[in-house]
Amino acid sequence: MNAEIPTVAELIDLERYPLDQPNSPRLREVIAEAHATLDDQGVCLLPGFIRADAIATLVNEARSLAPLGFRQDYSDMAYGHLRHCQDDYPADHPVRRTNPFHVAIVPGVDVPADGHLRTIYHWDPLTDFVASLIREPVLYRAADPLLDCNISVLGPGDTHGWHYDGNLFSVTLMLQPAEEAGLFEFSPNISTPDDENFDAVARLYDGDREGLITLPLEPGTLNIFKGRYSLHHVTPVKGNRQRLLVIFSYDKQPDMMFPTATQLKYTGKTA
Numbered sequence: 001m002n003a004e005i006p007t008v009a010e011l012i013d014l015e016r017y018p019l020d021q022p023n024s025p026r027l028r029e030v031i032a033e034a035h036a037t038l039d040d041q042g043v044c045l046l047p048g049f050i051r052a053d054a055i056a057t058l059v060n061e062a063r064s065l066a067p068l069g070f071r072q073d074y075s076d077m078a079y080g081h082l083r084h085c086q087d088d089y090p091a092d093h094p095v096r097r098t099n100p101f102h103v104a105i106v107p108g109v110d111v112p113a114d115g116h117l118r119t120i121y122h123w124d125p126l127t128d129f130v131a132s133l134i135r136e137p138v139l140y141r142a143a144d145p146l147l148d149c150n151i152s153v154l155g156p157g158d159t160h161g162w163h164y165d166g167n168l169f170s171v172t173l174m175l176q177p178a179e180e181a182g183l184f185e186f187s188p189n190i191s192t193p194d195d196e197n198f199d200a201v202a203r204l205y206d207g208d209r210e211g212l213i214t215l216p217l218e219p220g221t222l223n224i225f226k227g228r229y230s231l232h233h234v235t236p237v238k239g240n241r242q243r244l245l246v247i248f249s250y251d252k253q254p255d256m257m258f259p260t261a262t263q264l265k266y267t268g269k270t271a
C-alpha cells in the first residue's frame with residue numbers, strides 16, 4: 001500500500017511502553033498498573049501508546065479505508081444471551097429494551113496486509129503484551145480474515161448502543177475521536193456471572209449515571225477492557241469528524257474463526 005512503511009518503533013512509543021523488552025522494570029510496572037485497573041474496573045487505558053508523530057499516518061490510512069465500511073442501522077437488546085427467552089419478561093424490562101446501533105465496520109480483508117495498522121497488529125510482542133495484561137500464558141491473533149483487525153467508523157449521529165460483549169476481552173486503539181460526544185461509557189461490573197442486576201440496568205437505561213465511567217480515549221490510546229459483565233456504549237457522535245477506532249481480536253486458541261453469523265452481522269460477508 002505504501003512504499004515507506006514505518007517500523008513498529010516509529011509507530012508505538014516503545015520508550016513509554018517497551019513491549020520489545022518484556023522483562024524490563026518499566027514494562028513490568030506498566031503491566032502491574034494495568035492489572036490493578038483491570039481487576040478493579042475491568043478496563044485499562046494506555047494513553048500515548050501510539051507516538052504523537054505517528055497518529056496522522058494511522059488516521060490517514062483508516063480514513064482512506066472508511067468508505068469500505070459495512071454500514072448497519074438497527075436496534076438490538078443488550079442481552080443476546082437471553083434472546084431465546086425474552087418473551088418471559090415484561091415489555092419494559094431491561095431484557096426486552098432495545099438500543100440503537102448506527103455503525104460501520106471495515107472488514108479485515110480490506111485492511112491492507114502491508115499497511116501501518118497491520119504492522120502494529122501483526123507484531124508478536126503486542127500479542128504477548130495483551131496476553132500478559134489479561135493474565136493468559138499465551139494468546140493468538142484471530143485467524144478470521146474478516147474480523148481479525150477492523151476499523152469502526154462512526155459518522156455524525158452514529159452510535160453504538162448499550163450492550164455486553166460476548167468475548168472475554170476487547171482491545172481497541174483510538175485513532176480519531178469525534179469532535180464532540182462519541183464517548184465510550186462503561187459501567188464496570190454492573191452484572192456478575194451470578195446476578196444480572198436488572199434493577200441497576202433499568203436505572204441506567206433511565207438516565208441514572210451512578211457507577212458509570214467515561215473513558216478518555218485520546219488519539220493513540222490503547223484500551224483493553226472486559227465487556228462481558230460491564231454494560232457499555234458509545235454516545236451519538238456530534239460534529240462532522242469521523243470517530244475512527246481500530247479493533248484487534250485475539251483468542252486463547254490458534255486459528256480462531258468467528259461464527260459465520262458473526263462475520264455476516266459485522267461485515268456483510270462470510271469467510
Ligand SMILES: [Fe+2]
Nearest residue numbers: 164165227232
Ligand atoms: Fe462492546
